[in-house]
Amino acid sequence: MATPDPEYYRQKIQQVFAEVGNVVVGQQYMVNRLLIGLFTGGHILLEGVPGLAKTLTISTLSKVLHLHFQRVQFTPDLLPSDLIGTMIYNQNQSEFEVKKGPIFANLVLADEVNRSPAKVQSALLEAMQEKQVTIGETTYPIDLPFLVLATQNPVEQEGTYPLPEAQLDRFMLKVYVDYLKKADELEVMRRMANMSYVEAVQPVLSKDDIFAIRTLINQVQISETLEKYIIELVFATRKPAEYDLAEYAQYVQFGVSPRASIALHRAAKAVAFLNERDYVLPEDIKDVATDVLNHRILLNYEAEADGIRTQDFIEAILRKVPIS
Template identity: 70%
Template sequence: MHQEKIQAVIKEVKKVVVGQDKMINRLLIGLFTNGHILLEGVPGLAKTLTVNTLSKVLHLDFKRIQFTPDLLPSDLVGTMIYNQLNANFEVKKGPIFSNIILADEVNRSPAKVQSALLEAMQERQVTIGETTYPLDRPFLVLATQNPVDQEGTYPLPEAQVDRFMMKVNIDYPTKKDELEVMRRMTDAHFASNVNAILDKEEIFAIRNAINEVQIAETLENYIIELVFSTRFPENYGMHEEAKYIMFGASPRASINLNLASKAVAYMEGRDYVLPEDVKEIADDVLNHRIILNYEAEADNVNTRDLIKKILEKIPLNKTVSMK
C-alpha cells in the first residue's frame, strides 16, 4: 500500500520535473528517514523546482528561504518584538517554523546564520531570546548550494555538512530530457498543477515500516568496514588513497548508510536489504563526510573517485580488526 503511494508521489512530481530521477529518489529517502538533504549543482538544474513541487505533493507546511550574504539569524528563526500596547516583548517566529524548509543557495550566507540553522537541523529546536521552541514534526531541511568555487559562496562548516544525511550532486540533463524541458517551458498551455498525495500520518507510517526492514549482520559489518576504510585506509591496502584523506567519515555515516539502505530496499518493495542497496547509496552518504587535503586538490582527486575505489577494494565478507 505504501509503495503504491510512493510511486504516486513520484508520478506527480514528474508531471513538472523532467528527468532528475535520482534527485527525486534521494529527497524521498530523506523525508522517509528524517534526514536532511544537500543538493549541489550549478544554477538551472531544477533543484529548487523539484523541492518546491515535492512539497506541494505532501500535506506539509513549506517555506522557502533565499540565503544571501546579508541574511540575519533573526530572519531565519524569528525575533522578539516590543508590543507598545501590552508593554512587553512578544515572539515573532521566523520561517524555520515549518515542516519542510527549502534553504536555497545555503552557502551564500555568513557563519552566524549557519549556526542558527545548525541548531534547528540537529536539535529540531530553535532559541529566541531566552526561550527554546521545538519545531514541528516532521522537520526537514532540503538545501541547495552552488559549487564552492563560484563567486559569493561560503564553504559550509564541517559540523553542519555532517548533519546532512546525504549530499547529492546534480548533473546536467540528457539531450532528450533537455528537449522536453525546453518544450514545456515555452508552452503557454503547460500546466504545472500537482495533487497532494501523502499526509503526516502516512509519512510517519512509512518511517516505521522502513525501521522494520531487516538488514543482515553481514551487511551491518560491511557498512562499518566501508566507513572505517575512510578513516584508516592503510589498514585496507589503500596506501595510494591514504595520502589524500585528511579526515574520514564520522559515526553519523554508519547510522545514515544503514537507514538509507533500508529506505532503498523498502522503496524497491522489499523488507530486507541487499548489498546492492548499500552500494547504490554509499556515494551520497559518504562523499561530503570525507575531508581531503591540498594534495588531493593538486592531483585533481575528489571524494567520489575515492568512494568508488573503496567500494571496489572492500569485499562484502572482509573483516579487519580495529581496536
C-alpha cells in the same frame, strides 16, 4: 495499532513520482533522494549549477505533501534572526513577544545556502540536529516531521562560502545534480516554449502517511553481515592503508564521523523499501554510499593538486572492501 500496508504505501509513493514528474522532467534520481531523506528524517543537500530545477523540484514535492512548507533565500545580508525568529516589542501590551521565523515548518527549503556567511549557516545547526530552536531564553520545539532541503551552487562560483564541516555532517545525503539528458532537455524546452508546463499538482501523502512509511522502513531487515560491512566502509575512510588503499592515505585529512554509519544504515533500509523489499541487499548500501560519504570525507590540498576527487576515493573503497 494496525500495521501499515506496505503495498498501499508503495503505490502512494509511485503517485508522488508521477505528480512531481508532471512538473519536473528527468530528475527522478533527485526525487528519489529527497524521499529517502523525508522517510528517514535526514536532511538533504543538493549541489549543482543554477538552472537544473533544484528549487522547482523541492517546491513541487512540497505541494504533493500535506506539510507546512517555507522557502528561505539565503543572501549575504541574511541574519540568524531572519531564519529562526526574534523577540519583538508589543507596544499595546508593553511586553516582548516571540516572532517565529521560517525555520518553524515541516519542510524548509534553504535556497543557495552557501550564499550566506558562516554565522547564518550555523544558525541551522540546533534546528537540524535537535529539532528545536532557542529564541531569547526559551526553547521551542519544531513540529515533526522536520526536514531541511538545502541547495547550493558549486563553491568555486563567485559569492559563495564553503559550508562548515560541522554543518555538512548534519546532512544525511549530499546529492550532486547533473545536467539533463538530451531527450529530457528537449522535453523541457518544448514545454517552456509552448507554455504547456503544469503548475498544479495533487497532494498525495499526509503527515500520518509519512510516519507510517517510516514505521515500515524501520521494519526492513538488515543482516549482521551487512551491518559490519557498513562499519568496514566507514573505517576505510579513516584508515585507508589498512584496507589496501595505501595510495589514498596521503590524501585523507579526515574520514567520516559516526553519523555516516547511522545515515548509511537508515538510507540503505529506505532504498530497500523503495525497491519493494523488506530486507537490505549489499547493492542498497552501495547505491547510497556515495551520497552519504562524499561530503563527510575531507581531503587535503595535496589531493586537490594531484586531481584526486572524493568520488574516486569512495569508488576505490567500494571496490576493495569485501563483504565478509
